Amino acid sequence: YFNTPDDFDKSKNCFCELKGSINDCSCTVDTVDHFNNIKIYPRLKSLLVKNFFRFYKVNLKNSCPFWPDDSKCAMRFCQVQNCDEQHIPKGLIEENENTNSAAFKYTKEAQSSSCSEAEDYNSVLSYLDTSLSDQAHREFERWAKHDEAEEDFCILEHQNKGSQYVDLLINPERYTGYRGESAHRIWRSIYMENCFGRKNESKSLSDFIPHLDLNDMCLEQRAFYRIISGLHSSINIHLSAKYLLSESKDFLDPQGIWGPNVEEFKRRFSPETTNNEGPHWLRNLYFIYLVELRALAKAAPYLRREEYYTGIAEEDEEVKLAINDLLSVVESFSSHFNENVLFSNGVASLKFKNEYKEKFRNISRIMDCVGCDKCRLWGKLQTQGLGTALKILYSEKLNVATESGLWERPHIEENPIFKLTRTEIVALFNAFGRLSTSIFEMENFRKVLR
Numbered sequence: 001y002f003n004t005p006d007d008f009d010k011s012k013n014c015f016c017e018l019k020g021s022i023n024d025c026s027c028t029v030d031t032v033d034h035f036n037n038i039k040i041y042p043r044l045k046s047l048l049v050k051n052f053f054r055f056y057k058v059n060l061k062n063s064c065p066f067w068p069d070d071s072k073c074a075m076r077f078c079q080v081q082n083c084d085e086q087h088i089p090k091g092l093i094e095e096n097e098n099t100n101s102a103a104f105k106y107t108k109e110a111q112s113s114s115c116s117e118a119e120d121y122n123s124v125l126s127y128l129d130t131s132l133s134d135q136a137h138r139e140f141e142r143w144a145k146h147d148e149a150e151e152d153f154c155i156l157e158h159q160n161k162g163s164q165y166v167d168l169l170i171n172p173e174r175y176t177g178y179r180g181e182s183a184h185r186i187w188r189s190i191y192m193e194n195c196f197g198r199k200n201e202s203k204s205l206s207d208f209i210p211h212l213d214l215n216d217m218c219l220e221q222r223a224f225y226r227i228i229s230g231l232h233s234s235i236n237i238h239l240s241a242k243y244l245l246s247e248s249k250d251f252l253d254p255q256g257i258w259g260p261n262v263e264e265f266k267r268r269f270s271p272e273t274t275n276n277e278g279p280h281w282l283r284n285l286y287f288i289y290l291v292e293l294r295a296l297a298k299a300a301p302y303l304r305r306e307e308y309y310t311g312i313a314e315e316d317e318e319v320k321l322a323i324n325d326l327l328s329v330v331e332s333f334s335s336h337f338n339e340n341v342l343f344s345n346g347v348a349s350l351k352f353k354n355e356y357k358e359k360f361r362n363i364s365r366i367m368d369c370v371g372c373d374k375c376r377l378w379g380k381l382q383t384q385g386l387g388t389a390l391k392i393l394y395s396e397k398l399n400v401a402t403e404s405g406l407w408e409r410p411h412i413e414e415n416p417i418f419k420l421t422r423t424e425i426v427a428l429f430n431a432f433g434r435l436s437t438s439i440f441e442m443e444n445f446r447k448v449l450r
């Protein structure tokens, strides 16, 4: 069922089912499989275990803003193991992502405080500062925050009270047993409330947006649906690939044997059990992969300038080199997703873009309703990573900064026009890592099923 459906052949030039020029990309599932499995996956695998990427700051305690909590935290495989503070690199704890980041202390600009030019500059700034009332300062800060948030596709919460570091390596995404009405309500809300869909009382999601109906949607709506569906596929591939094959007898000890469950994968994606939708859902995984891949390519000049600071000098240097290498491979992909085909229709598009943002922000709020902590953790990380990718693709500020050659300058000021927080960067790379792993895992299932 990877290539049996009739229209697979028709759209051989691209697995994207969107209409319009996006269908003209010259990629095939095979091209992406090969590119990912040989070039991207192994690089990400070694990068994402590094300290900079393994600690993710997140708030898992927010209450659900939409309906009463139906949390199933008692499920033992849902629990998130807390992070031992002493394992978190000092550089991350020191970091205040809002203002002077710890990494900034080590940039050339920061080190050059004896430079008279820098002093002059600062004294002018401080003169202006003291002439402002505290009230005005607060207003400016509020405006600046509002301005920055304008481009966000997600609610950023890393500075919220209650956020804490989680070690992703000791809390891998895998089967948790989370299912039933609580899980279905989340998926239904994401698809139905946010996917511009028809009002439909049906309980089955596949009845709600069957593949053929996608052709009646406009490009942006289809893209939105396919992105969510691709994320859904990715999560379900992971739980099938890291399934609980055998439980330990000891109820208090959440150990077990984890591995691929081919039957589970078949049930979730074969045409017979999904009303022929499964293969399309799998193709949507490639679609979201291409979206995030393109975001990395677009942000590459910016990402190359990041410090990836943890305070462990040797590792920080290694990470920078590994990022450079990965970004060069990402940039070398020949059939990148063309983000300009979306929102390219004048004033109506602008309205649509804002609606899109609002809907994605809603999805990040819905993640606070996921009734299993581990699923919530990975759900939040992946939606934040996706939101960051969309922010990169549709950020005017990034365009302006890139066009003005900002990233090529020898020194970049502390607060450039476009900036991502550490949490956004960690989410972006880890979310892409999840998609890359899904494509890799799918190859394994494919081998067994051949």
Ligand SMILES: Cc1cc2nc3c(=O)[nH]c(=O)nc-3n(C[C@H](O)[C@H](O)[C@H](O)COP(=O)(O)OP(=O)(O)OC[C@H]3O[C@@H](n4cnc5c(N)ncnc54)[C@H](O)[C@@H]3O)c2cc1C
Binding pocket: 173, 174, 175, 176, 177, 178, 179, 180, 183, 184, 186, 187, 204, 205, 206, 207, 228, 229, 230, 232, 233, 234, 235, 236, 239, 281, 282, 370, 374, 375, 376, 378, 379
């Ligand atoms: C945010 C989130 C994170 C989760 N993380 C985990 C996890 O880490 N580990 C874990 O074990 N479980 C996780 N789950 C639960 C998991 O995704 C399933 O909901 C659960 O296993 C029940 O599966 P199901 O067969 O009932 O179908 P579901 O996956 O719940 O899907 C419901 C319906 O949606 C349709 N559908 C299925 N896949 C797609 C698709 N790709 N595109 C479009 N429509 C589709 C089908 O009609 C299906 O019946 C998570 C759920 C959510 C909402």
